[in-house]
Every structure is written in structure tokens, then in C-alpha cells.
Amino acid sequence: MKAYIKSIVETNDNKLSRYFAFFIQALILISVITFSIETIPNLKPQTKSILRSVEWFSVIVFSLEYVLRIYVADSKPNFIFSFFGIIDFLAILPFYLSFGVDLRSLRALRFLRLFRILKLVRYNRAMNHFTTAIKSAKEEIFLFIFITLILIYFSAVGIYYFENQAQPEHFSSIFDSLWWAIITLTTVGYGDVYPITVGGKVFTFFILMIGLGIVAIPTGIISSALTKSVDKKEEN
Structure with a gap:
């Protein structure tokens, strides 16, 4: 039974x-x-x-x-x-x-x-492929997350020193600056907090360029792992 x-x-x-x-x-x-x-x-x-x-x-x-x-x-x-x-x-x-x-x-x-x-x-077989891909690429994903967290903190510190005196209400501390760092690195940019100093604007430009790369990296990692997962399934 x-x-x-x-x-x-x-x-x-x-x-x-x-x-x-x-x-x-x-x-x-x-x-x-x-x-x-x-x-x-x-x-x-x-x-x-x-x-x-x-x-x-x-x-x-x-x-x-x-x-x-x-x-x-x-x-x-x-x-x-x-x-x-x-x-x-x-x-x-x-x-x-x-x-x-x-x-x-x-x-x-x-x-x-x-x-x-x-x-x-x-x-769902497709989701099974996705799960397998995530498992096979977990080290790369964890490394990406770790680097991203470092970049977010670095961005928060940088914008704090550029904008603190000009906008103390938005950048009163590094912790307050973390919100700007997150939405900028993820290229969301709600527009509620933005730099007004020349140094802050230049710094933001470089952070945005880095953010574009950050968005693309996990896509490449997971796509590669998915391709390998499907190829192994077809071979079997």
C-alpha cells in the first residue's frame, strides 16, 4: 500500500x-x-x-x-x-x-x-531546471551578493560625504544614505533623494554605471547555469 x-x-x-x-x-x-x-x-x-x-x-x-x-x-x-x-x-x-x-x-x-x-x-519541470541552476551557481551568487553589499555601503559613505552639508535632512548619516545607495545601484531612482552638489552628481554618475553592470551580472550567471542544466538533462 x-x-x-x-x-x-x-x-x-x-x-x-x-x-x-x-x-x-x-x-x-x-x-x-x-x-x-x-x-x-x-x-x-x-x-x-x-x-x-x-x-x-x-x-x-x-x-x-x-x-x-x-x-x-x-x-x-x-x-x-x-x-x-x-x-x-x-x-x-x-x-x-x-x-x-x-x-x-x-x-x-x-x-x-x-x-x-x-x-x-x-x-513544474522548468522550475526544477531553475532550482538546479541556482544550486549549481550558488557560490557565484553568494559572491555577487557580498560584493553588492560592499558597493552599497561604499556608495552610502561616498554620497554622505558629498551631500551631508548640502542636504542634512536627506543625508544626515550613512544609514540614511543607504536608501539612496540602494535605489541608485539598482537603477530604480525614485527621485525622492538625489544629489545637488557637483561632487555628488559626478559620484552618482559612476555609481549608476556600476549599477548597470550589477543588474546584468546575476542575469548572466543564472542564464549560464540554466543552459548547463538543460544541456545535462538532454544528455541524460
């Missing part, structure tokens, strides 16, 4: 397992849609009743799926504390926490229901 359930729940090489996967994917999408509909103000009581029924049904199915995956797992602790195990748990947690409690006081916890959409990753 355990092997039979495992062939349906975990593998995707038979008709029943494919039907199961499609059913779970459809239920995830329906659940996400109903979550969005719940935010519409002044819903009719009938609509709220339907949404509650859909939520009950979804949670029952997701809970049963979670229990079955624990049951068929070769190592139950490894599954429970794995990425997908945690996602499956967080997807049903808000519902059970809401028993006997005013949902308005647990409003933030309701957003945990959005973790259900991450359950789709399990059934």
Missing part, C-alpha cells in the same frame, strides 16, 4: 500520478484566486460562504497530501524540514491557527496562504 501511494503522490510516470499532480495544481490556482477575491470589499454573504467552502475543501486536500507525503517519505524528518515540506506545512498553517480566533487579529498570518503557490514548483 505504501509503495502504491508513493507511486501516485511522488512519482509522475503513471496516469494516476499525473491526474493527482494536475488536480493539486488546479486546486492551488483556485485557492490563490479565492484568496484574491476575499480582499474585495463588501462581498455578498453567499459569495463569502462559497469562498469558505472552497477554503475548507482546499485545506482538507492539502492536509491529506501533506500527511501522505510524510507517510511515504523514506526519511520523515528530512521531508518535514525540507523546502517542500516547510512550504506544504505553511500552506495549511493559517487555517488551523484561525480556529477560535478572530481572523482580523491574525491578518498577517493569512498571507502565509500565498505559500501555496510555491507548491507549484514541485510539479
